[in-house]
Amino acid sequence: VKVTFDSGILFPLNGSNLSASAKNDLTKFASLMQRNSNCDVAIQGYTDASGNDNINLPLSQRRADAVSSYLKGRGVSRRQIRSVQGFGSANPIENKTVSQANRRVEVYLYASSEMVRQANNGSL
Numbered sequence: 658v659k660v661t662f663d664s665g666i667l668f669p670l671n672g673s674n675l676s677a678s679a680k681n682d683l684t685k686f687a688s689l690m691q692r693n694s695n696c697d698v699a700i701q702g703y704t705d706a707s708g709n710d711n712i713n714l715p716l717s718q719r720r721a722d723a724v725s726s727y728l729k730g731r732g733v734s735r736r737q738i739r740s741v742q743g744f745g746s747a748n749p750i751e752n753k754t755v756s757q758a759n760r761r762v763e764v765y766l767y768a769s770s771e772m773v774r775q776a777n778n779g780s781l
Contacts, residue, residue, distance in 0.1 A: 658766045660686065660698075666724060666762040671708070673719035675727055683724065685729035686764070694734065695769040700724050702743040705759040710745050718743030724762045739767065761762070 676685070683750035690696070702721030718741075724742040746751040748760040768776070 660764040660766050667757050668720055668760040673723050675723055683727050684731055687728050689735055690733045693772050696772050697737040697739045697764040697767050701739045701747050701763045703759060703761050704746050705756045706746040706754045713745035714743055717745050719759050
């Protein structure tokens with residue numbers, strides 16, 4: 658399940674530092690992960706299409722690593738982080754060379770059966 662954050666986990670051009678709003682959203686998400694220790698996540702970093710793969714792939718990896726490090730720093734177990742991968746400018750949200758929407762990290766949650774039950778009951 659793709660996790661939707663209020664602020665989005667977006668980055669400035671050529672940047673990999675988390676914004677204050679991204680940190681706020683990730684802190685809340687880390688709390689959810691701690692309460693549901695039998696679920697895990699995949700973290701995927703992306704860039705816009707400015708630059709080439711020699712620049713974009715490492716930058717997208719740094720963005721994914723920034724999210725992973727932040728979550729671990731907020732108590733999420735290493736074993737809950739299934740994968741952390743940068744994909745460069747692949748899978749754009751917008752068809753623009755320079756687009757903040759494409760400079761992002763996406764988080765995918767692999768839910769436990771208990772978490773699925775809670776979501777179905779509206780108590781997550």
